[in-house]
Amino acid sequence: xxxxxxxxxxxxxxxxxxxxxxxxxxxxxxxxxxxxxxxxxxxxxxxxxxxxxxxxxxxxxxxxxxxxxxxxxxxxxxxxxxxxxxxxxxxxxxxxxxxxxxxxxxxxxxxxxxxxxxxxxxxxxxxxxxxxxxxxxxxxxxxxxxxxxxxxxxxxxxxxxxxxxxxxxxxxxxxxxxxxxxxxxxxxxxxxxxxxxxxxxxxxxxxxxxxxxxxxxxxxxxxxxxxxxxxxxxxxxxxxxxxxxxxxxxxxxxxxxxxxxxxxxxxxxxxxxxxxxxxxxxxxxxxxxxxxxxxxxxxxxxxxxxxxxxxxxxxxxxxxxxxxxxxxxxxxxxxxxxxxxxxxxxxxxxxxxxxxxxxxxxxxxxxxxxxxxxxxxxxxxxxxxxxxxxxxxxxxxxxxxxxxxxxxxxxxxxxxxxxxxxxxxxxxxxxxxxxxxxxxxxxxxxxxxxxxxxxxxxxxxxxxxxxxxxxxxxxxxxxxxxxxxxxxxxxxxxxxxxxxxxxxxxxxxxxxxxxxxxxxxxxxxxxxxxxxxxxxxxxxxxxxxxxxxxxxxxxxxxxxxxxxxxxxxxxxxxxxxxxxxxxxxxxxxxxxxxxxxxxxxxxxxxxxxxxxxxxxxxxxxxxxxxxxxxxxxxxxxxxxxxx
Amino acid sequence: xxxxxxxxxxxxxxxxxxxxxxxxxxxxxxxxxxxxxxxxxxxxxxxxxxxxxxxxxxxxxxxxxxxxxxxxxxxxxxxxxxxxxxxxxxxxxxxxxxxxxxxxxxxxxxxxxxxxxxxxxxxxxxxxxxxxxxxxxxxxxxxxxxxxxxxxxxxxxxxxxxxxxxxxxxxxxxxxxxxxxxxxxxxxx
Numbered sequence: 049x050x051x052x053x054x055x056x057x058x059x060x061x062x063x064x065x066x067x068x069x070x071x072x073x074x075x076x077x078x079x080x081x082x083x084x085x086x087x088x089x090x091x092x093x094x095x096x097x098x099x100x101x102x103x104x105x106x107x108x109x110x111x112x113x114x115x116x117x118x119x120x121x122x123x124x125x126x127x128x129x130x131x132x133x134x135x136x137x138x139x140x141x142x143x144x145x146x147x148x149x150x151x152x153x154x155x156x157x158x159x160x161x162x163x164x165x166x167x168x169x170x171x172x173x174x175x176x177x178x179x180x181x182x183x184x185x186x187x188x189x190x191x192x193x194x195x196x197x198x199x200x201x202x203x204x205x206x207x208x209x210x211x212x213x214x215x216x217x218x219x220x221x222x223x224x225x226x227x228x229x230x231x232x233x234x235x236x237x238x239x240x241x242x243x244x245x246x247x248x249x250x251x252x253x254x255x256x257x258x259x260x261x262x263x264x265x266x267x268x269x270x271x272x273x274x275x276x277x278x279x280x281x282x283x284x285x286x287x288x289x290x291x292x293x294x295x296x297x298x299x300x301x302x303x304x305x306x307x308x309x310x311x312x313x314x315x316x317x318x319x320x321x322x323x324x325x326x327x328x329x330x331x332x333x334x335x336x337x338x339x340x341x342x343x344x345x346x347x348x349x350x351x352x353x354x355x356x357x358x359x360x361x362x363x364x365x366x367x368x369x370x371x372x373x374x375x376x377x378x379x380x381x382x383x384x385x386x387x388x389x390x391x392x393x394x395x396x397x398x399x400x401x402x403x404x405x406x407x408x409x410x411x412x413x414x415x416x417x418x419x420x421x422x423x424x425x426x427x428x429x430x431x432x433x434x435x436x437x438x439x440x441x442x443x444x445x446x447x448x449x450x451x452x453x454x455x456x457x458x459x460x461x462x463x464x465x466x467x468x469x470x471x472x473x474x475x476x477x478x479x480x481x482x483x484x485x486x487x488x489x490x491x492x493x494x495x496x497x498x499x500x501x502x503x504x505x506x507x508x509x510x511x512x513x514x515x516x517x518x519x520x521x522x523x524x525x526x527x528x529x530x531x532x533x534x535x536x537x538x539x540x541x542x543x544x545x546x547x548x549x550x551x552x553x554x555x556x557x558x559x560x561x562x563x564x565x566x567x568x569x570x571x572x573x574x575x576x577x578x579x580x581x582x583x584x585x586x587x588x589x590x591x592x593x594x595x596x597x598x599x600x601x602x603x604x605x606x607x608x609x610x611x612x613x614x615x616x617x618x619x620x621x622x623x624x625x626x627x628x629x630x631x632x633x634x635x636x637x638x639x640x641x642x643x644x645x646x647x648x649x650x651x652x653x654x655x656x657x658x659x660x661x662x663x664x665x666x667x668x669x670x671x672x673x674x675x676x677x678x679x680x681x682x683x684x685x686x687x688x689x690x691x
Numbered sequence: 692x693x694x695x696x697x698x699x700x701x702x703x704x705x706x707x708x709x710x711x712x713x714x715x716x717x718x719x720x721x722x723x724x725x726x727x728x729x730x731x732x733x734x735x736x737x738x739x740x741x742x743x744x745x746x747x748x749x750x751x752x753x754x755x756x757x758x759x760x761x762x763x764x765x766x767x768x769x770x771x772x773x774x775x776x777x778x779x780x781x782x783x784x785x786x787x788x789x790x791x792x793x794x795x796x797x798x799x800x801x802x803x804x805x806x807x808x809x810x811x812x813x814x815x816x817x818x819x820x821x822x823x824x825x826x827x828x829x830x831x832x833x834x835x836x837x838x839x840x841x842x843x844x845x846x847x848x849x850x851x852x853x854x855x856x857x858x859x860x861x862x863x864x865x866x867x868x869x870x871x872x873x874x875x876x877x878x879x880x
Contacts, residue, residue: 095844102842132815167788169843172819172832174788174812 052221059213063206067199074198075191079157082187090164093118094180097127098166101178106170112138115178123183125161129168131176144185149192157191159184223250230257236591237651238584238616239264268613271646276607278639283626285360287336288343294633295625296359300369301413302624302658303357306601307469307486308500308538310355312373313407316380317420318342321399321432323364330395338394342366345386349379367420373406377437380404388433399432406438409501454510456491457503461515465490467497468523473536473655473677481655481675482534482568485527487520504540513540514549521556521569528563536568538600541575544582550589557593565594570621573602577609587616601657603627606643613650620647624658624678630671631663637671644672692756692879699760706736706759710776717780723820726811729776730822730829737772738763739824752867754874767807769824771871774809774845775880784846786812793839794825808838846872 049057097118104110111129119127119140128139146154161184168175223245230242234257241258244251283295291299303309320326320342327335343360346368350356355371368383370376380402391398403423407416419438427436460466468485475481488497507513517539524535543549557564569590576583576599587597598619603626606612622643630637644654656668659678668676696707713732717725740763742751755772758764764772770789778784787809794806810819810832819832832838 098844099842132812134815167844169788169790169840171840172790172810174815174819174843176815 051224052217055217055220059210059217063209063213067202067206070202071195071199075157075195078191078194079159082184082191083159083162086159086182086184086187087162087164089182090162090180091166092164093122093124093182094164094166094178097180098168098178101129101168101175102170104170106173106175108137111168111175116140123186125181125183126179127181128179129176130179132174133176137176142183144183146185146188146192149188153192153195154188157188159187159191161187220247220250223247223254227254227257230254233616234261236616237613237618238588239613239650264613268646268650269610271642271649272607272610272612275639275642275646278635278642279604279607282633282635282639288340288360290343290346290366291357291359293359293361294629294636296357296361296367296369297413297417298625298628299357299359300367300416301628302601303369303371304407304409304411304413304416305658306501306624308504308540309409310371310373311409311501311505313409314370314373314376314379314404315407315416315420316368316370316376316383316402316404317361317424318346318366318368318380318383318400318402319424319428320364321401321428322397326395326398329397334394338391338398341390341394342387342400345383345390349383369407373408376404376406377435380435380437384433384435401427401430401432402435403427404435404437453506454512457489457507457510457512457516459493460489460491460503461512461519463493464519465493465497466516466519466523468520468527468535468537469497469499470535471677472681473675474681475675476669480533482536482566484536484677485520485524486538487516487523489516508540508542511542513542514546514552516540517543517549518552518556521553521567524567525556525560525563528566529560532566534566534568536570539569539571539575539586541572541579544571544575544579544586550586553586554589554593557590557595561594567595568598568619569595570598570600570619573599573605573609573623576612576615577605580609580611580615584611584615591616591618598653598655603643606646617650617652619653619655619674621655621657621677622673627656627664627668627676627678628658628660629664631661631667637667640668640673641671648672695878696756696759699756702762703756703760706762707756709736710755710759714776714780722782722786722811722813725777725780725782726820726822726829729773729780730827732776733769733772734824734827736762737769737824739765739769741765750867752871754871754878755880756878757874766824770807770809770822771875773822775875777809777811778846779880782811785815788812788819788843788845790843791841793841795837795839796825798837806838810840810843844868 097115100114100118101111104114115127115129115138118124119142124140124142125144126139126141129137131137161181164180165177167177224247226242226245227250230240233240239261241261242254244254244258280289283291285292300315303313320339323335326338330338339360343358343366346358346366349368350358353370353372356369358366358368361367368379370379384400384402387400391400401424403420403426405416405419405423423436423438427434430436466487466489469488470483470485473481473484486500488499489503490497491503504513504516507516517537520537524537527533528535553569557567571583571586591597596618598617598621600621601623602620603623606620622640626636626640626643630640640656647654653674654672655675655677656673657677659665659668659676659680661680665676665680692707692711693704696703710732713728717728720728737758742748742765745751745761745763745765746753752771753761753764753768755775758768758772767789774787774789777787790808790810792806792808794804796802796804806825809822811822812819820829821832821835821838822829823835823838826835832840
């Protein structure tokens with residue numbers, strides 16, 4: 049039974065007891081008073097009557113008449129005259145029942161009418177004694193009314209007391225609810241602090257929980273800092289802070305092959321000419337300054353284009369990956385022009401060349417790198433500050449303008465030309481954790497089912513992502529209901545911005561609660577960074593329905609996600625750019641291990657994405673991840689290099 | 692009774708002792724002997740004095756021990772003392788009555804005053820014997836032409852059906868008669 053209910057029962061019991069005791073005391077004291085009054089009245093009336101009878105000179109008729117007159121005009125139950133020899137001479141009796149008081153009340157509160165006795169004589173001759181008993185029926189009525197009045201008054205007092213108690217209990221209940229809510233959120237993995245309540249005991253409890261959360265935060269921040277430094281060591285160039293070669297390649301490979309990547313992109317390779325010579329003439333410090341200046345120029349671009357990333361591939365080579373097709377050459381030219389102005393400050397002989405190529409989703413990493421290398425080689429053959437662009441793009445996008453895309457996506461959704469692909473996620477024992485289910489859409493009737501890279505940008509621009517995600521959720525729930533296999537779907541960051549989205553998802557989940565328990569729902573790490581509160585709210589809405597909630601493509605920003613421990617997540621999928629190639633790179637493995645340890649300390653499951661060979665898988669298990677997914681998991685034979 | 696008497700001073704103690712000696716001598720005696728003994732005891736031991744003089748009040752009903760303590764008392768104090776002593780000696784309450792009388796002093800046509808005597812009825816309808824402090828001798832009522840009875844009462848029936856009433860009972864304090872009854876009870880009569 050809840051504490052508040054117990055308090056209520058206790059209060060109610062106390063009030064009823066007080067009411068009962070109050071009425072009982074009032075009635076019993078009133079009864080005592082009435083009884084005493086009756087006794088006095090009996091006694092006085094007996095004496096008065098005896099005096100009257102004594103005046104009758106022993107005439108029996110006169111005495112009887114006087115006694116009868118007294119009886120008839122007064123309120124008596126009986127008047128008896130007992131002779132000196134002990135025999136009754138005459139008597140009058142009447143029984144009157146109480147008019148208002150119920151029988152049970154009369155039986156419960158007997159009022160004894162003590163007879164009053166007085167001696168009657170005629171001169172010296174003793175005639176006998178007169179015994180007078182007053183009527184007590186009126187007393188019972190009086191007592192009954194008194195009891196009712198007392199009950200009424202005490203009832204009113206009781207109601208007032210109840211109201212006061214209600215206010216008091218409410219005063220306790222609100223902070224208690226907050227405290228309980230905090231405890232529940234701790235259990236859900238949302239480590240958050242709340243304001244301390246006014247109630248002393250609760251304040252201590254809340255303070256204890258807050259300080260525990262605070263301590264957890266400190267531990268987490270320590271771990272996060274450690275992980276961040278591991279990440280920097282593993283993936284950053286020491287001089288510029290840009291991604292190193294290995295990390296840039298992993299990022300680019302992941303971007304080209306990711307299910308929900310960008311359909312088209314650009315790749316720019318920039319080289320500083322004769323860096324060794326420059327280093328020799330300018331000196332090491334000036335060279336470093338120059339390198340950093342180039343890095344800063346590039347960084348301006350990635351801040352402008354969301355999803356772009358840069359890396360320093362080796363001493364002289366910088367690479368820039370753009371998330372948009374058709375702008376690579378233009379961007380490269382703009383950068384080179386900026387450098388043409390800026391670099392002479394470091395020395396007349398300092399110059400750069402750049403190659404730019406268009407990339408498309410699904411393209412081989414090696415192919416893209418070869419193309420951009422080729423373009424750069426051509427540019428180097430020319431004079432300094434030349435840009436050569438190779439046009440490798442093929443027009444794959446749907447034509448027809450924005451309206452056309454919108455119609456196509458909408459038509460595909462309406463005609464249910466969508467289905468879920470399945471990619472298994474397994475644990476170390478090889479058991480299936482869930483099937484990752486990205487949505488495939490048949491944009492044109494009868495055409496191929498395309499992955500998100502093709503249609504997600506269209507859906508985003510058409511603001512249809514909510515409908516797409518909703519459809520994916522329904523499909524996943526249907527599939528789970530059919531075969532009982534757990535499935536995972538991802539939510540587009542754009543959908544999060546729709547305020548009704550969480551409620552829509554929850555409604556769908558609540559309609560099939562059994563399947564919902566086998567559903568994993570994930571959002572991109574970037575969404576958690578940019579819209580932390582929305583993601584946390586979504587987790588709060590969906591997790592009670594039984595679904596698990598996690599982040600995908602995570603790793604880069606986890607260390608910087610300070611409130612990760614408040615988010616209330618179940619799992620985190622580590623991006624392929626982090627997980628790929630861990631077997632060959634001890635620093636990256638250390639980062640992976642640190643990341644897994646940190647996430648485990650928050651009770652989160654850790655899953656690595658994009659695992660493409662057995663060595664990586666082995667290293668990842670050693671790093672402590674709970675599950676892996678990727679090409680190697682899907683088809684171990686073909687993905688494992690023949691040995 | 693002795694312990695209760697200590698409250699009222701040494702005179703009360705010696706009075707109580709003497710009364711107890713008298714009462715002890717009455718065990719097994721017939722009632723007329725008891726009447727004579729008790730009547731003599733109080734008439735000889737107590738000097739008549741008005742309440743105003745003894746108690747400083749216009750009218751005060753003293754308990755037997757209070758009276759013995761003062762050694763003085765007026766008519767109702769005598770009657771009360773005799774009444775309770777006789778009850779204590781075993782005389783039934785039904786045969787005793789306290790009677791308000793109009794006393795004519797100094798023969799017919801003499802001074803008239805309100806007075807109280809104790810009447811003893813050997814049987815319910817019999818002529819009573821009068822125990823009085825004006826005339827020390829016990830005489831039947833017919834031989835007391837100076838007394839004209841007005842009203843009589845006793846303690847009979849007062850405690851009927853009420854069970855053991857304590858001295859502290861508020862009702863007991865409400866009338867002089869009941870107060871004296873309660874006090875006498877507390878004093879061991």
